[in-house]
Amino acid sequence: MPGTVHVIGAGLAGLAAAVRLATRGVAVVLHEAAPQAGGRCRSYFDKQLNAVIDNGNHLVLSGNTTMREFTRTIGSEHTLTGPDRAEFAFVDLESDERWTVRLSEGRLPWWIFDKHARVPGTKWSDYLSLAPLLRAGPDATMTDAMRCPPMLYKRLIHPLFLAVLNADPAEGSAQMAGAVIRETLVPGGKACHPLIASEGLDVTFVTPALAYLEAKGARVMMQHRVRELHFAADGSRVEAIDFGDGPEPLAVDDAVVLAVPPNVAASLVPSLTTPDEYRAIVNAHYQVPPPPGCPPMIGVVNGVSDWIFAFDGRLSVTISGADHLLDESRESLALRIWEEVARACKIPSTPMPVWQLVREKRATFAATPAQDKRRPGAKTRWQNLVLAGDWTATGLPATIEGALRSGNRAADLV
Incomplete structure (x- = not known):
């Protein structure tokens, strides 16, 4: 068993690695640069809507076995809701x-x-x-x-x-x-079977994972950004981590799981090839209750919208591959999407409800053959450094299942 494992990055890949290690009884320290965990899979309070929303609408499926195992371990599987058939x-x-x-x-x-x-x-x-x-x-x-x-x-x-x-x-x-x-x-x-985190991504994936880690004795350090990894002169291992106050030496049996975005990983690890092209996602949220009988999600054909999600008191829209919408004004785009939502859900289009629009320019790596070839495996040439993230070579696109699977793989290699 390793000594202390430093998991750098508290997105889903990092959380999965930390949970798997802590379950095995390994000493874990989880470091996150942001004030909150979850990475791109997070919830936050939006003042405009006066509600907690997710930064993106993420759909998972009943066959996502790693996701089911993760939520079962941290005790949140019951928060995933959806129809009892596909x-x-x-x-x-x-x-x-x-x-x-x-x-x-x-x-x-x-x-x-x-x-x-x-x-x-x-x-x-x-x-x-x-x-x-x-x-x-x-x-x-x-x-x-x-x-x-x-x-x-x-x-x-x-x-x-x-x-x-x-x-x-x-x-x-x-x-x-x-x-x-x-x-x-x-x-x-x-x-x-489509499953939605009906109470929010944080309630399903993040808060219970942090609570689980705390119960297992793991240390969680927010706003703790890694500045540099120091490598041994013989090229065998990471010997220290610098979080801004100078190098902190690692014990001989300590290890590092690097679960940060690909561009950050490339800046920390010498000669690391990572995906370097990205695709955008746009999410729009409207403060209006779904009409009676509205399906939990609706696929849209021949529209700017892709998928409409029905939540309690809110209708939300996801548009994938949305680079072509990044330069359109917020007001114009929100109105165009709303008019489609009103038609799809058979509700009046006026007045337009309170809305919020979130554009994530670098939502995922570009899932093209060329970019897929740039995805590194979890193992590195340093014996105590492994990689995790949906951008690593999981075989899957950038999904919740892929992120969690990569975290498990990294934990198993430590």
């Missing part, structure tokens, strides 16, 4: 058609043979076009690897994988898309 509502704002995709629970995809369960205007044979993604090579984009019929692509594949990859399928990695399909659609609907 149902996804959609609306086409151009034609005003509405439909619900209903996946069959087992491994056999009976749903594609049911015209009331699959996407309108598609045939069962259309869905076979997804199969090549399961054996795609590292250089292929989704549209390179598959020949998807237009109706299926526009009404399911594009909105689904734009959200999963935070990249348009035309540039998105086919290999990463295939990994997601292998863990969700292949096992069947039982792995695809």
